[in-house]
Amino acid sequence: MVTAVLQILVVYISGSVALLADTIHNFGDAATAIPLGFAFILARRKANKRFTYGYGEGLAWGRNYLPDPLQRPGGSL
Numbered sequence: 001m002v003t004a005v006l007q008i009l010v011v012y013i014s015g016s017v018a019l020l021a022d023t024i025h026n027f028g029d030a031a032t033a034i035p036l037g038f039a040f041i042l043a044r045r046k047a048n049k050r051f052t053y054g055y056g057e058g059l060a061w062g063r064n065y066l067p068d069p070l071q072r073p074g075g076s077l
Helices: 002-014 017-031 033-043 057-065
Strands: none
Touching: 002 017, 017 033
């Protein structure tokens, strides 16, 4: 995230469209860490009556069922 913020300054100074595209890409990469962090926190919860094996399977659900741009036709959003 720090890299993307610094790149905004360089984009403003240089006017580089390629660097702007890379900055947007870096913000997207950083944004994927938010649901991933939530999944790791949730996976630490102990097993209970409803989830007898714990919440670790939530990580597998997220990995298998959340949309992935590379799996879509054309490989993009």
